[in-house]
Amino acid sequence: MKEAKLYQKLKEKRLKCLACSNECIISNGKKGICGVRKNINGKLQLLVHGMPCAVHVDPIEKKPLYHFLPGSLAFSIGTIGCNFKCPWCQNWDISQNRDENFFSKELLTPKKAVSLAILYGCKSIAYTYNEPAIFSEYIKDIAKLAKKEGLKNILVTNGYFTKESFDFLNKEHLIDAANIDLKAFKDETYRKYCGSVKGIKPVLENIKRFHKAKIHIEVTTLIIPNLNDSKKELKQIAEFIASIDKNIPWHISRYFPQYKMDEKKHPVTKIETLKLAEKIGKATGLRYVYIGNV
Ligand code: SF4
Ligand code: SF4
Structure with missing residues (x-):
């Protein structure tokens, strides 16, 4: 646990x-x-600083990032908690976990994280599995040391950073690459399913913001039948990405029903649907469209 930096004090210790x-x-x-962010006596504490619950060495392609350090390993860190509650979450056991006993028993200090990444031959550290924005201060402490050792820093994010948290990490150019989810193109999907307070707007802004800051970005969409798989919505997503840069890779990922999803209403994505999305992406001018999770 460590005091957070990204907060403002209000009246009555709020x-x-x-x-x-x-x-x-x-x-x-x-x-x-x-x-994972708790008000303790008028100070915001980041409960998971140094306390990840998932630490793995993954091929970078698993993030997925296909155009950044291909063939390399990423030292991957995630904590419990998430700012969203997507009912299709593949990592729901950690993202929706609020059990403080689920934190790692052994502290993973920023120094130790960097030493382990080097020991395992990783070229980067990825902040992933749950939403990294919620543990931005822990990221910054690791990323600064990682940078000094020549390691790259990667975010796998739902794109819900604020301008403040983005600047907090980007001020010293600590972030080199990001895979950003664009889960749908309907504001309602973000609010109703993901429980996001401000809908889709921050996500669209952040995709632009990351790109403008010259951070390498790739975008992922999990294609869910009867949720975001209409031709119209796929086209809107592809057109949005292409309007920023046609060289941004778009990962269209196959969905399998799990967690809270109703299998009858939202069955596994048909291969034809993925191929249709690929066709739409390419017709929009996107140069790199990848079908994944098949
Ligand atoms: S944003 Fe990602 S980690 Fe969080 S609930 Fe949604 S799918 Fe899971
Ligand atoms: S959900 Fe977002 S704004 Fe709310 S405490 Fe967590 S990180 Fe902060």
Whole structure:
């Protein structure tokens, strides 16, 4: 646990968290939506600083990033908690976990994270599995040391950073690459399913923001039948990416029903649907469209 930096003090010991665009107002003794940022006596504490619950060495292609350090390994770190509650979450057991006993028993200090990444021959550190914005301060402490050792820093994110949290990480050019989810093109999907407070707008802004900052980005969409697989919506997503840069890779990922998803209403994605999305992406002018998770 460590005091967070991304917050503002309000009256009566209440706080406004600035780590993600939910911008929770947190009363004394309470946590924000993500469950890992707690107001303790008028100070915001990041409960998971140094306390990841998932640490693995993954091929970078698994993030997925296909155009950044291909063939290399990424030292991957995730914590419990998330600012979203997607009912299709593949990592729901950690992202929706609010059990403080689920934190790692052994502290993974920033120094130790960097030493382990080097020991395992990784070229980068990826902040992944759950939403990294919620543990931005832990990222910054690791990323600064990683950078000094020549390692790259990668975010695998739902794109819900605030301008403040983005600047906090980007000020010293600490982030080199990101895979950003674009889960749908409907504001309602973000609000109703993901539980995001401000809908899709921050995600679209952040894709532009990351690109403008010259951070290498790739975009992923999990194609879910009867949710985001209409021709119209796929075209809107592809057109949005292409309007920023036709060289941004678009990963269209196959969905398998799990967690809270109703298998009858949202069955596994047909290969034909993925091929249709690929065709739409290419027709829009995107140069790199990849079908994944098949
Ligand atoms: S990171 Fe987001 S969800 Fe978590 S407390 Fe801060 S504003 Fe709320
Ligand atoms: S944003 Fe990602 S990690 Fe969080 S609930 Fe949604 S799918 Fe899971």
